[in-house]
Amino acid sequence: MEVRYCLSCGHQLEIRNIGGENRKACPSCSYVFWGNYSIGVGALILKDEKILLVRRSQNPGKGLWTNPGGYIEQHETIEKTIIREVVEETGITAKVNGIIAIGDMPREVHNVYLVFLMDYVEGDPKPDNVEVDGAGFFNLEEMDSMNVAELTRELARIAFEQPSHGLKYNPVKMVSLPTYGLYGIQSLV
Numbered sequence: 001m002e003v004r005y006c007l008s009c010g011h012q013l014e015i016r017n018i019g020g021e022n023r024k025a026c027p028s029c030s031y032v033f034w035g036n037y038s039i040g041v042g043a044l045i046l047k048d049e050k051i052l053l054v055r056r057s058q059n060p061g062k063g064l065w066t067n068p069g070g071y072i073e074q075h076e077t078i079e080k081t082i083i084r085e086v087v088e089e090t091g092i093t094a095k096v097n098g099i100i101a102i103g104d105m106p107r108e109v110h111n112v113y114l115v116f117l118m119d120y121v122e123g124d125p126k127p128d129n130v131e132v133d134g135a136g137f138f139n140l141e142e143m144d145s146m147n148v149a150e151l152t153r154e155l156a157r158i159a160f161e162q163p164s165h166g167l168k169y170n171p172v173k174m175v176s177l178p179t180y181g182l183y184g185i186q187s188l189v
Helices: 078-090 140-144 150-160
Strands: 014-018 021-025 037-047 050-056 069-071 093-105 110-122 132-138 165-170 182-187
Touching: 037 078, 037 093, 037 150, 050 078, 050 140, 050 150, 069 078, 078 093, 078 110, 078 132, 093 150, 140 150
Parallel strands: 037 110
Antiparallel strands: 014 021, 037 050, 037 069, 050 132, 093 110, 093 165, 165 182
């Protein structure tokens, strides 16, 4: 969907060069449409040398086994998003250990994908029967005979290698930008 009207005052947007880019801006107020973005999250949860996978019951990816995940809500932290998505899709409680992969797909809706290594806390995998119709822990050998998405295969390989470094959330608030989170490279061991 193309944005044509100001989301603040409703006036028709015009094209202006702002910061060296042609952007849609409102001639009536200060609103600038900076773009259309989507932030997705994925979880890699290991337990007993197996990784948690779900089978998608909806498109995209219907019938494929993938790592659990979803999209952030407007007023939700990324960490809460991945914890919520895992519980919703599988009934598993897990906590964030760190970020071990970042995907970037610029297109009409610029998609950014953050993949978290998470520590299993409790629960038995149960699909929600809405977004996913299968859930369980599987080892690499079992995955060989399953219809696993290629990205998930690569992410599982990363998770099983037990990375010793990665991106980890730093909960210290930045003074100049108090609502921003900061990520930095730290040891995961």
